[in-house]
Amino acid sequence: MTRLQTQVRAEDIAGHHFDTVVIGSGFGSGFFLHEALRHARTGRVLVLEWGEIRSHADQWEDGRQSRIAPGSTFANTGDHPWNFTIGFGGGTNCWFAQTPRFHPSDFRLHSLYGTARDWPFDYAQLEPFYCEAEEIMAISGDEAMGRVLPRSRPFPQPPHHPSTPDARLKRARPDLHFVMPTARARVATATRPSCCANHRCSLCPVDAKFTANNGLMDTFQHASVTVCPGAEVTHLDASGGVVRSAQFRSGGREFTVHGDLFVLGANAIHSPAILLRSGIEQGPVGKGLHEAYGIEVEAMLDGIDNFDGSTITTGLDYGAYDGPFRKTSGAALLYFENRWKFGFRTEPGRWRQSLPIVIVAEELPDERCAVEIDTDGRAKVVGGEPGAYAVAGAERAFEQLPDILSGIPVERIERRSVRPTESHLQGSLRMGTDPGDSVVDGGQVHHTLRNLVVVGSSVFPTCSASNPSLTVAAMSIRAARQVLA
Structure with missing residues (x-):
């Protein structure tokens, strides 16, 4: 200790x-x-x-x-x-x-x-x-x-080194697609070595x-x-x-x-x-x-490999972030992952041809989700279900993915899961x-x-x-x- x-x-x-x-x-x-x-x-x-x-x-x-x-x-x-x-x-x-x-x-x-x-x-x-x-x-x-x-x-x-899909998207969308900013050291500091890309960021090795x-x-x-x-x-x-x-x-x-x-x-x-x-x-x-709402998707790539970037999440895309749609649906930020969250592809020679993406959508605060005091004096949370605004933002971003990913060869896009929490x-x-x-x-x-x-x-x-x-x-x-x- x-x-x-x-x-x-x-x-x-x-x-x-x-x-x-x-x-x-x-x-x-x-x-x-x-x-x-x-x-x-x-x-x-x-x-x-x-x-x-x-x-x-x-x-x-x-x-x-x-x-x-x-x-x-x-x-x-x-x-x-x-x-x-x-x-x-x-x-x-x-x-x-x-x-x-x-x-x-x-x-x-x-x-x-x-x-x-x-x-x-x-x-x-x-x-x-x-x-x-x-x-x-x-x-x-x-x-x-x-x-x-x-x-x-x-x-x-x-910046950290982008993956191959991120580098291509950055060239195709220079005003919307960027390398992820991070407090994972790219260059060693006096107290921190450089990122090892081990993908164990919750407890960095x-x-x-x-x-x-x-x-x-x-x-x-x-x-x-x-x-x-x-x-x-x-x-x-x-x-x-x-x-x-x-x-x-x-x-x-x-x-x-x-x-x-x-x-x-x-x-x-x-x-x-x-x-x-x-x-x-x-x-x-x-x-x-409240907190943001997230969903996991995976793009199956056609002829290019992923997972060659220098850190766990290599890219951000703002193509679904801002606009008049925020009157009714949340901003969505797309996180491009450099880790095989859903396993590798099984086809011979194509095991790295996939791109996991996290879609995170903003949520509107709801007064019904609240912190109260329980009968024993402990904190108690009531509510917490995702709201229509956040869900609509994530769905809108999912629908935009074919256009957002048009700068790379994509075979198909698969929806994977709702994230339980953004923490x-x-x-x-x-x-x-x-x-x-x-x-x-x-x-x-x-x-x-x-x-x-x-x-x-x-x-x-x-x-x-x-x-x-x-x-x-x-x-x-x-x-x-x-x-x-």
Whole structure:
């Protein structure tokens, strides 16, 4: 078991006061803290982490990121699985390190298409922070992506090698098809080797993908920081318009710590649960939990081979992403896979002539899918079935595939399966300008409790078809700078 230089037991901090109390240590908390330590107002910091601190070697030997099964931490009344990691580094441990930015139109869905909500800031306002997050994670990317997602700085690392189908599609569709941007190192860094293309990204064999362990340890071991693992925060105590203290459970005992600034970065199930247990219910707390919807398909190729790229997912296609259709059906992003998810073809000489594709469609938040508190005080999720908007987006993209793939020889396209989850829960503490319709403002500060900042994808007003982690990181840097500058 790994031990940080800054690690303490719950008994060592019980009743103490800190300038900043951070709940959780995933993307939201980690990148907020990375920025916060640049500002004197941050002061003395306490990080309360429910899970264990485990090195990459610990995780690899055990074959899992955490000993806490996510399903054991909440009651699920529906069939939809909600995946996350409880442990030091949170989702940085289990993610596949895919890092596309959100599309500019994702921030203006209502203004452009009369659907859902606009975000309280736009792509241009977040763009400089995207660049900063990409630098911290040493993102590898395709500069041509600037044609769809404008950039003010180049990617820190060159793109991975595309597969043969991706290279051909990139030539045929230069404004829509790109090499996947990723935090899987293309070039070795001081703390990470280059990607081995082993296709085991959930637990990288060589530790090439960015994690808290190999990318944020200087932050968590800073002289101003104290980390308490095994601390499950249950309540926040508020009075006079501010949060005064946090109550947490550790080793079967209850403890309290006090603070001036509180940063809530559990996840989109446990962050609202903490507020609900605390009686902090201003706005739609817990309402609108959602994630994107995905389906698996496979294109049988005619005369060209696949699986010769340099990482697990080699391409992205935006041909089904944006347009007036978003009034009634979700944006869809196409992920081109460099792994044989459905096995190789059996025909002699054609075993590599297939192309697995994941279609991911944005979902609209539904108030009926919500986080509540069960009778035993645990978090409970109700709802979770995919909505008509997301399903329509995926079906529309499937119908477009013959045109999208016209730059390569395709024999036939086969639908394989619906993905059970995208493992990107979001939206249960959404941000906005109206306190009656949102929980936090555009700076991620609680509308009523002005010393409470909520970080992570729980604050997303809508659901992009793109992976959320890079956007969480960028937003967390922005929030810290606004709150502490």
